[in-house]
Amino acid sequence: MRNVLLKRSVRNILRIPARSILLGLLIFVVSFLTMMGFAIESGTKTSIMNIRRSLSNDVRLSVNFRELMRRYQLISRRMLKSLELTQQSIC
Numbered sequence: 001m002r003n004v005l006l007k008r009s010v011r012n013i014l015r016i017p018a019r020s021i022l023l024g025l026l027i028f029v030v031s032f033l034t035m036m037g038f039a040i041e042s043g044t045k046t047s048i049m050n051i052r053r054s055l056s057n058d059v060r061l062s063v064n065f066r067e068l069m070r071r072y073q074l075i076s077r078r079m080l081k082s083l084e085l086t087q088q089s090i091c
Helices: 002-015 017-055 065-090
Strands: none
Touching: 002 017
């Protein structure tokens, strides 16, 4: 059975060689482009990692507690004033 399939496939390839060459060329081009896509993707990932390592940004966050307290006191004073005004208007 295998021998018969092999003979038929060889006969089919030899019968129309132009079609076989075109199909082979098409398969080669598609596989080549696929491999190039994988290579470009891999290179891009590697270059992104290298750039991130070379930049190495340092970010430091800190809280300014004095400014925070000043704003809190300012807001609380405004709230007290508004409460006093509403109480005066009610009475």
